[in-house]
Amino acid sequence: MNNKQFYSTYNYPNLKYIGKTHTNLMKKILSFANISFSDLQGKDILDAGCGTGDKSVFFALKGAKITSIDFSPGQLQKAQENAKENKVKIKALEMDILNLDSKKLGKFDYIFCLGVLHHTEDAKKGFENLCKLLKPNGIIVIALYHKYARLKYRIIRALLRLFVSKDPEKIISFLFSKNFFAKKLNTITKETLYDRYAVPFESYHTLREVKQWFKQNKITEIGHSENVNGFEPFKVFERKTLFFVSGTKPK
Numbered sequence: 001m002n003n004k005q006f007y008s009t010y011n012y013p014n015l016k017y018i019g020k021t022h023t024n025l026m027k028k029i030l031s032f033a034n035i036s037f038s039d040l041q042g043k044d045i046l047d048a049g050c051g052t053g054d055k056s057v058f059f060a061l062k063g064a065k066i067t068s069i070d071f072s073p074g075q076l077q078k079a080q081e082n083a084k085e086n087k088v089k090i091k092a093l094e095m096d097i098l099n100l101d102s103k104k105l106g107k108f109d110y111i112f113c114l115g116v117l118h119h120t121e122d123a124k125k126g127f128e129n130l131c132k133l134l135k136p137n138g139i140i141v142i143a144l145y146h147k148y149a150r151l152k153y154r155i156i157r158a159l160l161r162l163f164v165s166k167d168p169e170k171i172i173s174f175l176f177s178k179n180f181f182a183k184k185l186n187t188i189t190k191e192t193l194y195d196r197y198a199v200p201f202e203s204y205h206t207l208r209e210v211k212q213w214f215k216q217n218k219i220t221e222i223g224h225s226e227n228v229n230g231f232e233p234f235k236v237f238e239r240k241t242l243f244f245v246s247g248t249k250p251k
């Protein structure tokens with residue numbers, strides 16, 4: 001099973017709730033790029049690797065024109081259902097970030113690629129492809145797994161693959177058969193367990209590395225999440241394992 005098949009079967013994040021908690025999450029994400037809710041009105045936005053579409057729906061509810069792409073048909077279908085339930089329109093396209101159809105997509109004011117590039121086989125290439133779709137003064141926001149902060153989950157993933165199986169289906173059966181993981185379901189969703197331990201492929205990155213990607217693609221950094229400030233190897237003790245970086249394409 002590859003990532004495309006995996007996400008089609010095990011949808012993530014499956015967030016239906018577009019309410020206060022979600023609004024706060026979106027406020028936080030946008031703050032890393034100095035974007036306010038009112039800025040979203042009328043903007044052409046690409047949600048790259050939209051998953052089950054909660055962010056796409058949020059942007060559409062704020063008056064943006066949304067294109068949502070994902071390479072997993074199962075995820076796109078959920079995103080479309082999510083949009084329908086919230087009575088908004090999104091343009092949903094099945095597409096691989098590593099093989100974009102730029103003619104079909106056009107150019108964007110804002111591009112969000114959150115928790116996705118580390119699931120492609122080549123995160124840097126994916127980033128380069130997305131940067132080409134930015135309008136002048138356009139903004140890109142990406143979120144990636146941090147190399148050091150993610151270490152605890154990487155170790156568990158490695159142990160599961162070593163002692164249980166390399167097959168995601170078997171890992172999932174194991175996770176739900178053991179009390180240790182089942183207990184976790186009180187604090188996290190089952191989708192989080194799939195996404196944390198069973199996704200076939202993921203990669204890990206540092207802020208230092210991503211700053212280089214920005215430079216090489218002539219994207220000026222706007223900001224990044226505070227959890228990656230300081231000496232990066234010390235981030236092994238960091239609770240948040242995803243970090244955000246935003247930048248703009250100069251005119």
Ligand SMILES: C[S@@+](CC[C@H](N)C(=O)[O-])C[C@H]1O[C@@H](n2cnc3c(N)ncnc32)[C@H](O)[C@@H]1O
Pocket residue numbers: 003004007008012013048049050051052055069070071072075095096097098113114115116119120121195
């Ligand atoms: C962890 S989910 C994140 C979903 C969403 N961006 C969010 O913030 O909740 C990762 C998504 O990226 C998609 N994805 C992974 N690799 C991709 C690729 N090469 N092209 C397009 N989508 C991809 C998966 O199908 C999945 O829906």
